[in-house]
Amino acid sequence: MTDHWMPSDLCPECGYAVDAATGVDGDAARPKPGDISLCLRCGAALEWDTSMVMRSVPEEALRELDAKTRRLIEGAKRHIKQRGLFPVSAKGQARVVKKA
Numbered sequence: 001m002t003d004h005w006m007p008s009d010l011c012p013e014c015g016y017a018v019d020a021a022t023g024v025d026g027d028a029a030r031p032k033p034g035d036i037s038l039c040l041r042c043g044a045a046l047e048w049d050t051s052m053v054m055r056s057v058p059e060e061a062l063r064e065l066d067a068k069t070r071r072l073i074e075g076a077k078r079h080i081k082q083r084g085l086f087p088v089s090a091k092g093q094a095r096v097v098k099k100a
């Protein structure tokens, strides 16, 4: 997996400072607008807009994704919830789970 340092942004759900992204499934591509990521602190599904600012993804939009991507997101969210929240002061990464 390849880490990409990103302009620092805050998770709109929990305020966690996100400054990097790591692709899943060995995807080394840099995140681009429309990609969906997960906040590693709270597990919120986030999407980069055209200015590479993170926005929350509504549940109905997640339901429209393909089954494999939905399973990947749900599994990662479950893992994040079981692990518990990171402290807000920790450095964060968003994890890219779906390419636009």
Ligand SMILES: [Zn+2]
Pocket (backbone or CB within 6 Å): 011, 012, 013, 014, 015, 016, 039, 040, 041, 042, 043, 044
């Ligand atoms: Zn968050």
